[in-house]
Amino acid sequence: MSNEFNESRRGLLKKAAGLTAVAAGLVAAGAGNAQAAGMAPASVQYQTKPKDGHQCDGCALYVPGATAKAVGKCKAVSGPIAPTGWCTLWAPKG
Numbered sequence: 001m002s003n004e005f006n007e008s009r010r011g012l013l014k015k016a017a018g019l020t021a022v023a024a025g026l027v028a029a030g031a032g033n034a035q036a037a038g039m040a041p042a043s044v045q046y047q048t049k050p051k052d053g054h055q056c057d058g059c060a061l062y063v064p065g066a067t068a069k070a071v072g073k074c075k076a077v078s079g080p081i082a083p084t085g086w087c088t089l090w091a092p093k094g
């Protein structure tokens, strides 16, 4: 291989590595946005009442509000989440 070919190859490899890093960054940013937005409540049959004795304040994904009865948030579902709510993602606290 000539030096000229090696230089050209090195340049291409550097560009490819740079593009890969940019793509990985975009994917990570996209994943972050999706997580921040959360799933639509209807897509997981969210309701404001308990089901079969299970409710959001007993779920591992629930983020409580200011008080026990206050509306909180969910790590997976978007929008305000009632502590007495429920959805198909319900999972017991560990």
Ligand code: SF4
Residues within 6 Å of the ligand: 046, 055, 056, 057, 059, 060, 061, 062, 063, 073, 074, 075, 076, 077, 081, 085, 086, 087, 088, 089, 090, 091
């Ligand atoms: S995953 Fe479902 S059950 Fe659990 S806190 Fe979120 S909305 Fe409530």
